[in-house]
Amino acid sequence: LLKDKSDQTKFLVGATTMTIAFSPLRYLSEQDIDHIKETAFRILEEIGVSLVHARAREMLHGHGCRVEKDRVFIPRNAAKWGIENVSPYTKIRHVDGTPAFDLGDGVSRFHNTPGLAFIYDPESGQRRPATTKDHVDATRLLDALENVDIIVPVFGPQDVPDEMIVLVPTEAALRNTNKPLISTGIEKPEDVPYVIEMAAACCGGMDAFLQHPTVIIPVSPVSPLTFSDDCAEAMIVAVELGAPLMPVPCPALGSTAPITLAGALAQQHAELLTSFLIAACTRQGVPVKYTSRICSTDLGTGRSSWGGPEIGVSASCGVQIGHRLGLPTNVYGLATNSASMDLEFAYQRMANALLPAIAGADIITGVGSYDNVSTGDHRISVLDNEIISIIRYASSGCQVNDETLALDAMEKVIPRGGVFLASHHTVENMRKGAVWVSPSARQRGDSSVDLAEWADARKQEILNSQQPKPLPDDVDRHLNEIMAKAWRDRT
Amino acid sequence: MDQSLQEIYDAILVGDETLTKEKVKAALESGMDASQMMNLSMIPAMTEVGVRYEQGDYYIPEMLISAIAMQQGLEILGPHLTESEYSSMGTVVIGTAKGDLHDIGKNLVAMMMEGAGFTVLDLGTDVSAEKFIEAVRSSGAEVVAISALLTTTMEYMKVVIDKLVETGLRDQVKVIIGGAPITESYAQEIGADGYAADASRAPKLVNALLEA
Numbered sequence: 001l002l003k004d005k006s007d008q009t010k011f012l013v014g015a016t017t018m019t020i021a022f023s024p025l026r027y028l029s030e031q032d033i034d035h036i037k038e039t040a041f042r043i044l045e046e047i048g049v050s051l052v053h054a055r056a057r058e059m060l061h062g063h064g065c066r067v068e069k070d071r072v073f074i075p076r077n078a079a080k081w082g083i084e085n086v087s088p089y090t091k092i093r094h095v096d097g098t099p100a101f102d103l104g105d106g107v108s109r110f111h112n113t114p115g116l117a118f119i120y121d122p123e124s125g126q127r128r129p130a131t132t133k134d135h136v137d138a139t140r141l142l143d144a145l146e147n148v149d150i151i152v153p154v155f156g157p158q159d160v161p162d163e164m165i166v167l168v169p170t171e172a173a174l175r176n177t178n179k180p181l182i183s184t185g186i187e188k189p190e191d192v193p194y195v196i197e198m199a200a201a202c203c204g205g206m207d208a209f210l211q212h213p214t215v216i217i218p219v220s221p222v223s224p225l226t227f228s229d230d231c232a233e234a235m236i237v238a239v240e241l242g243a244p245l246m247p248v249p250c251p252a253l254g255s256t257a258p259i260t261l262a263g264a265l266a267q268q269h270a271e272l273l274t275s276f277l278i279a280a281c282t283r284q285g286v287p288v289k290y291t292s293r294i295c296s297t298d299l300g301t302g303r304s305s306w307g308g309p310e311i312g313v314s315a316s317c318g319v320q321i322g323h324r325l326g327l328p329t330n331v332y333g334l335a336t337n338s339a340s341m342d343l344e345f346a347y348q349r350m351a352n353a354l355l356p357a358i359a360g361a362d363i364i365t366g367v368g369s370y371d372n373v374s375t376g377d378h379r380i381s382v383l384d385n386e387i388i389s390i391i392r393y394a395s396s397g398c399q400v401n402d403e404t405l406a407l408d409a410m411e412k413v414i415p416r417g418g419v420f421l422a423s424h425h426t427v428e429n430m431r432k433g434a435v436w437v438s439p440s441a442r443q444r445g446d447s448s449v450d451l452a453e454w455a456d457a458r459k460q461e462i463l464n465s466q467q468p469k470p471l472p473d474d475v476d477r478h479l480n481e482i483m484a485k486a487w488r489d490r491t
Numbered sequence: 492m493d494q495s496l497q498e499i500y501d502a503i504l505v506g507d508e509t510l511t512k513e514k515v516k517a518a519l520e521s522g523m524d525a526s527q528m529m530n531l532s533m534i535p536a537m538t539e540v541g542v543r544y545e546q547g548d549y550y551i552p553e554m555l556i557s558a559i560a561m562q563q564g565l566e567i568l569g570p571h572l573t574e575s576e577y578s579s580m581g582t583v584v585i586g587t588a589k590g591d592l593h594d595i596g597k598n599l600v601a602m603m604m605e606g607a608g609f610t611v612l613d614l615g616t617d618v619s620a621e622k623f624i625e626a627v628r629s630s631g632a633e634v635v636a637i638s639a640l641l642t643t644t645m646e647y648m649k650v651v652i653d654k655l656v657e658t659g660l661r662d663q664v665k666v667i668i669g670g671a672p673i674t675e676s677y678a679q680e681i682g683a684d685g686y687a688a689d690a691s692r693a694p695k696l697v698n699a700l701l702e703a
Contacts, residue, residue, distance in 0.1 A: 419595055423552070423556075424506070427506065
């Protein structure tokens with residue numbers, strides 16, 4: 001895939017610093033963050049991580065880490081070196097390589113829950129295994145929703161062989177949206193070259209990708225502090241091939257992490273520091289994101305629970321810690337325990353996404369899923385588009401300047417006995433988002449209309465009208481060739 | 492579309508009253524036919540505004556500033572149009588029910604109706620049945636629009652309707668009512684002809700009533 005790995009100038013090294021906009025919500029004091037960081041260092045030094053991957057162990061040993069049986073103990077100097085030798089991944093690009101936005105401007109961007117196995121079937125009223133067509137529809141829908149900024153392959157379709165469960169939806173996503181893409185979580189390192197090669201095919205080739213990567217590779221260590229062979233290999237391959245890395249540990253309070261949030265944050269931080277060290281050892285300067293995916297444990301069943309306020313609070317704390325490192329953050333938000341579109345569904349996901357947004361999260365995930373992020377539903381994507389519009393307004397604060405103080409407008413309107421509805425100041429500032437305007441325009445109609453029915457109709461309307469722009473012929477051919485090779489070699 | 496017609500059309504569409512006046516004046520000075528301006532530019536612009544509102548692209552403030560731009564343009568154009576070229580869609584007598592001083596909704600309906608081409612006789616707030624009757628008689632209005640915000644004043648709407656019956660004017664006019672406490676069933680109960688839940692629906696309602 002990459003012919004000349006020795007030419008380091010080809011790789012993107014991210015910006016050295018990232019601008020962090022002020023955020024009003026801060027659960028942690030600076031001293032609290034120091035304690036969490038210090039605890040993470042002690043975790044790495046005293047407890048160590050489970051890491052069996054030979055090359056990763058060798059690289060870490062080379063940076064002063066102590067290797068004992070399957071564990072690697074990481075001294076703080078090595079962990080600090082890791083942080084100092086990764087860079088913030090802030091320049092986000094569309095699939096075709098054109099610039100999309102820069103993270104760090106104080107705006108939270110949103111993406112969907114990736115890799116779902118199930119979808120709600122409106123015909124039967126039950127969930128069923130998701131298919132490739134479901135995934136294509138979901139991608140087209142997300143592409144049309146203005147408040148969804150980034151797309152991650154939505155479903156792990158159950159109608160393709162396991163070996164292709166990452167690549168088929170990746171190809172389908174690339175063909176159905178030009179919005180910025182995050183790869184679905186990688187479990188098999190063999191998938192990485194194909195994902196990168198497909199992304200590169202769409203953005204102008206491998207050289208263009210290396211300079212301006214269009215896809216970041218998420219890889220999940222297993223909490224607590226376990227880096228399987230495949231996990232470490234996937235990280236190393238992704239970084240070697242020039243992709244930014246997004247380590248995504250998912251500790252659960254009370255089962256795979258301490259039940260106390262501070263402890264879970266420290267453990268998660270240690271898992272991320274280890275990932276950054278592996279990445280930096282592989283390629284200094286590799287761009288990364290800081291993630292938080294702490295969930296709770298249902299203490300009645302032992303299952304992970306994605307709906308309580310721990311999601312929003314832990315995500316907000318994760319944002320603070322990530323920003324302290326100068327890294328962009330990608331955290332959970334739109335999540336609910338509910339398996340139906342009931343009241344719990346609405347208040348849980350609003351609370352959990354609003355908190356990290358006010359805390360200044362750069363990216364928030366969760367669009368389009370419910371039932372503990374296990375099931376996708378097109379209607380939920382439509383409703384999340386609404387919820388995000390409220391969150392965006394609520395987290396944007398109150399600007400005070402001559403224009404917003406509106407003295408000029410008052411002078412024009414009030415003495416004439418008029419109303420501000422017919423004022424140019426109203427029109428201009430309405431379009432700038434001075435008041436929240438529902439994307440659904442449902443407010444104009446009969447508010448007794450059932451929201452689920454409205455969302456279903458809107459989904460259908462979009463799917464009937466939204467068609468992806470076809471890829472250029474050469475890109476289309478190249479994708480076909482890559483996928484033909486994948487089918488040949490992987491199945 | 493001719494360039495000057497297009498410019499007037501665009502100015503109304505974006506609700507720029509100053510530009511609309513300027514472009515209408517310039518077109519008249521260049522010898523442009525007034526009825527052409529009206530029929531090929533200004534009315535189509537307001538029609539487009541309505542379409543954009545219906546499609547959810549425009550909101551009430553945008554409709555209102557377009558309506559104001561239209562009115563300003565018509566003020567200049569009016570003297571250059573013959574009566575047959577410029578006929579009002581009808582006359583609406585409007586006011587809030589006696590005892591009710593809340594007039595925002597009533598004002599919005601008045602602006603909407605004017606923007607839709609109706610002549611509006613605004614009686615203001617706290618309007619007695621007698622004042623409504625007098626205005627209908629003197630203007631020959633086709634529509635009476637009554638607004639109330641309070642449950643204590645909404646009952647006065649029936650007093651106005653009864654007075655119209657009593658004076659023999661009821662068959663001459665359509666009565667529409669609106670306001671926060673009003674419902675469709677209340678409108679039927681007191682014998683009104685129509686009710687709209689918000690100001691933006693008033694012109695459509697009146698057009699439908701007058702065509703019926």
